[in-house]
Amino acid sequence: MTRKEDARFVRGRGTYVDDVRLPGTLHAAVLRSPLAHARITAIDTRAAEAHPKVRVVITGAVLADRGLAWMPTLSGDVQAVLATDKVRFQGQEVAFVIADDPYSARDALALVDVDYDPLPPVVDARTALDPDAPVIRDDREGRRDNHIFDWEAGDAAATDRVFAGAAVVVAQDVLYPRVHPAPLETCAVIADHDVVTGKLTVWATTQAPHAHRTLLATITGIPEHRIRVVSPDVGGGFGNKVPIYPAYVCAVAGSMLTGRPVKWTEDRSENLMATTFARDYHMHGEIASTVDGKILALRVRVLADHGAFNGTAQPSKYPAGFFHIVTGSYDLEAAHCSVTGVYTNKAPGGVAYACSFRVAEASFLVERLVDLLALELDVDPAELRMRNLLRPEQFPYTCSTGWEYDSGDYPRALALLLETAGYRELRAEQARRRELGEHLGIGLSFFTEAVGAGPRKHMxxxxxxxxxxxxxxxxxxxxxxxxxxxxxxxxxxxxxxxxxxxxxxxxxxxxxxxxxxxxxxxxxxxxxxxxxxxxxxxxxxxxxxxxxxxxxxxxxxxxxxxxxxxxxxxxxxxxxxxxxxxxxxxxxxxxxxxxxxxxxxxxxxxxxxxxxxNPPNLTFPFGAYLCVVEVDPGTGQVVVRRFVAVDDCGVRINPSIVEGQVHGGLADGIGVALMELIAFDPDGNHLGGSFMDYLLPTAVDCPSWELAETVTPSPHHPLGAKGIGECATVGSPAAVVNAVMDALRPFGVRHADMPLTPAAVWRAIQGRPLRGDLAID
Missing domain, CATH: 3.30.365.10 (Aldehyde oxidase/xanthine dehydrogenase, molybdopterin binding domain)
Structure with missing residues (x-):
């Protein structure tokens, strides 16, 4: 069955927030901080307010008078709607100008005079907890450092015992860099407060209209039954449109002040600079095994950079996200993961970007460790995985961190992948081409997702x-x-x-x-x-x-x-x-x-x-991926030649939609692995404010995807369905990176952090890798 909604989309008949036209609508623009960390000593709005088409200029002081200065984040933290005492990241909202048209609102931003007293920024999570590091959230009573939380899963003592007796231990530091969802449609909002009825209607690009309504009621004090949130057609979300952003609150305040609808539409630079990011995890992983390759245990330490405000969109009982699935798809004796979250002078991070709450980071780390173990043992990575995958008779399987996987036939999925790809022939071709001085790489990954967030007693x-x-x-x-x-x-x-x-x-x-x-x-x-x-x-x-x-x-x-x-x-x-x-x-x-x-x-x-x-448990889709790349050692250029994906999402309701979701996720994985990076210089300046700087994959960068599937129904879902929307994003980056590392084996390259840009690959070959989370040397 073809998609019912496509008839209007392909004809340009979709209705997005920016298409909504209300009589008397005013337009808004946001003044953003040019500095990453600075005291605000004064804000002078008189020149902007004198502009003939400006209706009102909202500052943090104006919001404070109405009790709107602070808003809750999805993690339970609080975030300044407009900066008052100081700015904490470049691009933070400082003032909100409302005018008759969007051009006048933009022009008037230059008339708002803000005096800043610069402070030293913290842009590296690894230095955020230094005793002499500047304290970012000094607005919090008693706050003396940049620490947010410590969280752990698994049995530390049992894991340490297994490692102490293991014959083989492999360790690796891995960065999963800060990336951005970059949806096609940026964020937008229209707020219309009716002073007669007291009804507030908000059109917003949101993935969670009801949650937005509850949060808006909490922030504004307007009774929830008098708030209506409309999310019309939405041009992509990927987690970026889960949170409420300061401009949404300002639009509501502006409508209450002016008595007219107020509209704000974000531009691309604003979206890349200030809306919620994802990833930015420094991970140290260790894997223990026997001499014959039986994986015994995993031990993981993580440093999570959550930016200036902890805006993590994930279940509140799990502030680090689902690192409880760090065991991956393997039968382990023990596992332990500890995570420390810190504030830095970056835009709030931690959104569940096209993955279920940190599963992408955990899966990537596990699959890199498995490949490194295969290298250490001189075992084929496919064979090592097949030896250690969970078997069908082990389901339902309770992993070492306490979560029950519902169902699966992992060996069948991997066997189908190897058959579909012609794995033996690929390895033979690789050997022949290496003799010719060519660098073909073959990378594997196997992943287990945890989706369908619930039950509510846990989440x-x-x-x-x-x-x-x-x-x-x-x-x-x-x-x-x-x-x-x-x-x-x-x-x-x-x-x-x-x-x-x-x-x-x-x-x-x-x-x-x-x-x-x-x-x-x-x-x-x-x-x-x-x-x-x-x-x-x-x-x-x-x-x-x-x-x-x-x-x-x-x-x-x-x-x-x-x-x-x-x-x-x-x-x-x-x-x-x-x-x-x-x-x-x-x-x-x-x-x-x-x-x-x-x-x-x-x-x-x-x-x-x-x-x-209220779901009785999560569902656990899984998959096996294979990527083939060619690397030019002279330039560091990586070309993805083939990508074979086997997914099991339980019962498939609409196969074409499933395939479309997989296609998008695979492209996303190639982007994350090879080109996407939100980087900052030492002063906290954002270095990826346009698609000239923040690269996204195109059709030119992607091969013709080769898809196959197995079907293992979920035993507790009424239809046996498990979900597919984020699987490919979870599994694909590891397959790509493992393929590139496989191609670079003749050069002795063991690991290089994403993104594997030509410069990063070339420098890895030369033995001079980039610093990881900075785009400059």
Missing amino acids: DIVGLGMADGAELRVHPTGKAVLRISVQSQGQGHETTFAQIVAHELGIGPDDVDVVHGDTDATPFGLGTYGSRSTPVSGAAASMAARKVRERARIVASAMLEVSPDDLEWSPGRWSVRGDPTAGKSITEIAAAAHSDLDLPDGVEGQLDASCVY
Whole structure:
């Protein structure tokens, strides 16, 4: 089935926030700090306010008078809406100018005079905890350092014992650099406060409309039932559009001050400089094994750079994210991971960028360590993985950090990968080409994802439990409307969720409309990120449809004058058991449910139902990837020649959408591995403010993807589905880096940090690697 929503998108008929036009709308621009760390000694807005088209200039002092100076982040930290005492990263919001048109608002930014007293910045997480390091969050009472949290998972003592007795131990420092989601559509907001009704309507590019409504109510004091958040078509999110940003709060304040709608649309430089980043983890990993390659244990230490405010979008009980899955896909005796989070003078980081809360970082580290162990033991990396992968009979499997993997046949996925790629032939070709002085690299990775954030007894964001709702109504003509709490940013929700209802009720997907992105028209839920849509909200839709089906059975029994127990279901029809000709279709039942049909006592008419789905566990999709690269040692240029991906996401609802998600994730992985980097100079200046500096992969950089799949249903999901949206982003960077390192083996290169740009590869060959997290030497 092709995607239902594409008809409007390919014709340019989508409606994004910037397309929304309200009468009397004013336009806003944000004044941002040019410095990474500085005291604010004065802000003079008089010249800007004198501009003939400027309506109001909002500063931190103005917000403070209204109790709006600070806002909560998704981690439970607090962040300045507009800087008052000092700025803490380059690009931080200092003032908000509202004018008659966007050009005048931009022009007036230059008229706001801010006096800064520069302070020394902290741009390297490795120095953030030095005793003499400047304290960034000195606004917090009692704060004397840049420490945020310490967190650990696993059994440290047991892990240390295994390492003490291990015959082989391999260790490596690994940087997962700071990268940016860079969605096609930047952030935007329109706030419209009605002074008569007290109703606040906010159009925003958000992945989580209901969470935004709750946060806006908390920040502004406006009762939540008087706030409506609308998230229309969203041009990509990847985690970047989960948080509330200061400009959203300023737009609300501006509408309250002016009595008119206020619109703000971010430009690309602002998006790259100041919206939430991801990764930026310094990781030290150790892997222990026997001499014959049985992996015994993993030990990991992590230093997490969360920027100037801890804006991490992840379950609050796990401030370091899901490093509990650091065991990867292997059967280990013990594992331990410790994480320290620190503040630095960078934009707030820690967004769940196209991965479920740090799984990408953990998977990358594990797969690099496995390749390094294979190098140490002189064992083929595919063989080493096959020896250590979890076996089907071990599921459900409780890993060394306490999480229960639901299902999987890992050896079958790896075997299919090797067969599809022609692994033996590739290795033979590599040997021949090395004799000719050519540098072909073959890289493998195997990953296990943890998606579908929930159950809520384990996971919440700012106190909101991670469950999701669905509401289904079948009209008298048999057509259905499904209302869901997750929000699409291109994943095809209008198609996938229609197919779920159609599957359960036996009607056509075109007869199901899916409503999302409007808090006044949908049930409460925590939104789309962490690959939650199908594992959580998809399950809610399925369960709601089953409730409707059971209600239809009662109605059909009254129509057929038989006991409900005498009916059996076939797609779209309840029939009398033993007599399939005596039955009623869903369409007939829907009409009768709205008629004067005499129903049993206590049974209501109409066909509708709702469900709030609290998942009993995460789901655990997995996959095996292989990448083939060619490296030019003279220039350091890396060319990806082939990429073969085997994914298992449980039951596939729409294979074409699954493949599209995998294609995007694989391209993303190539970008992260080879070119993407948000870098800073020693003064905290942001060095990637445009797509001239922050490189994204294009079709030229990507091969023709070769995809295959296995299907291992999740035993606890109503449909057996596990989720796919972030798998390829998790698994692909390690495959690419392992391939490049394999190509560089003749030069004695053991490891080089991402991104493996031509300069980085060339310098690794020369034995002079770059410093890792800085783009300058």
